[in-house]
Amino acid sequence: MADLKERVLELKRQRKAVILAHNYQTAEIQEVADYVGDSLGLSYQAQATEAEVILFCGVHFMAETAKIVNPGKIVLIPDLNAGCSLSDSCPPEDLAARLNSYPESKKPYVVAYINCSAGVKALSDVICTSGNAIKIVKQVPADRDILFVPDQNLGEWVTQQSGRAMELWQGNCYVHIEFTHQSIVRIRQEFPEAPVVAHPECTRAVRLLADEVCSTEKMVSYCRESEAKAFIIVTESGMLHRLRRELPEKTFIPGPTDHCACADCRYMKMNTLEKMVSALETLEPQIHLTPELLERARLPITRMLEWSRN
Ligand code: 13P
Ligand code: SF4
Numbered sequence: 001m002a003d004l005k006e007r008v009l010e011l012k013r014q015r016k017a018v019i020l021a022h023n024y025q026t027a028e029i030q031e032v033a034d035y036v037g038d039s040l041g042l043s044y045q046a047q048a049t050e051a052e053v054i055l056f057c058g059v060h061f062m063a064e065t066a067k068i069v070n071p072g073k074i075v076l077i078p079d080l081n082a083g084c085s086l087s088d089s090c091p092p093e094d095l096a097a098r099l100n101s102y103p104e105s106k107k108p109y110v111v112a113y114i115n116c117s118a119g120v121k122a123l124s125d126v127i128c129t130s131g132n133a134i135k136i137v138k139q140v141p142a143d144r145d146i147l148f149v150p151d152q153n154l155g156e157w158v159t160q161q162s163g164r165a166m167e168l169w170q171g172n173c174y175v176h177i178e179f180t181h182q183s184i185v186r187i188r189q190e191f192p193e194a195p196v197v198a199h200p201e202c203t204r205a206v207r208l209l210a211d212e213v214c215s216t217e218k219m220v221s222y223c224r225e226s227e228a229k230a231f232i233i234v235t236e237s238g239m240l241h242r243l244r245r246e247l248p249e250k251t252f253i254p255g256p257t258d259h260c261a262c263a264d265c266r267y268m269k270m271n272t273l274e275k276m277v278s279a280l281e282t283l284e285p286q287i288h289l290t291p292e293l294l295e296r297a298r299l300p301i302t303r304m305l306e307w308s309r310n
Pocket of ligand 1: 037038039129130173199
């Protein structure tokens with residue numbers, strides 16, 4: 001393990017690469033990354049980097065986003081098959097068909113959660129992440145109906161928080177819908193003093209039990225600022241590593257599902273140190289997108305990055 005980490009760092013220097021990693025990556029990947037964060041932070045990092053090569057340790061749509069904001073750079077992903085069930089629940093052809101079903105005067109404003117393919121981004125008006133979704137939706141022109149894709153749970157939460165009605169695409173994340181009302185009630189009874197911190201991709205039954213609903217990055221600041229000593233974390237398991245590393249004096253309890261306390265995203269966990277070494281050695285696999293798709297998908301992402309700063 002130590003040798004592999006050394007090798008990744010050596011190749012990173014040789015390739016003049018930057019390693020960006022999502023909060024759900026394994027401990028060893030987070031430890032060799034230059035930046036670890038949520039989808040929003042990773043998008044800003046990808047846009048700002050001066051490195052020639054970006055090794056993106058996350059899932060495919062995240063690496064695609066890095067390519068879209070930085071088309072001239074080489075963007076590598078350790079495993080090209082690292083997809084996302086939520087992204088898969090909204091194929092671009094299905095979204096295009098839905099949009100074609102509206103009369104021209106009634107076409108909705110499409111707000112797409114960043115967990116979607118470049119093809120879906122290209123059909124959207126603005127992108128959002130779990131970290132800025134409320135802020136983004138509040139800035140959509142008031143005279144437009146909104147179609148929110150692809151996560152129905154995040155969309156429902158944003159509607160509640162922003163007061164803005166939206167039509168919701170019926171997609172979800174297979175990891176977050178595994179947490180149930182009963183499983184969280186049970187862990188709460190065991191640790192009554194520990195606030196429940198949940199990701200907005202969880203179902204409403206779970207969100208209603210949460211003391212805080214937020215993006216993975218906000219989980220870090222919430223737990224840092226809270227006076228509580230222990231927290232129940234209701235999201236993918238990699239988050240616990242990030243929290244324990246940043247806040248070693250606090251205790252983090254994984255939110256259980258009805259079956260286990262090991263909510264692993266099988267896609268996020270496809271990336272390994274071995275695959276990182278291979279990607280840096282061979283400069284493969286790379287993210288490739290057509291110039292048309294790059295250009296069209298950049299518009300709603302750039303809009304998001306601007307609106308998010310407001
Ligand atoms: P964040 O943007 O909150 O990190 O979430 C990304 C994700 O894939 C959640 O499942
Ligand atoms: Fe997609 Fe869910 Fe995995 Fe996040 S945790 S990458 S939404 S499948």
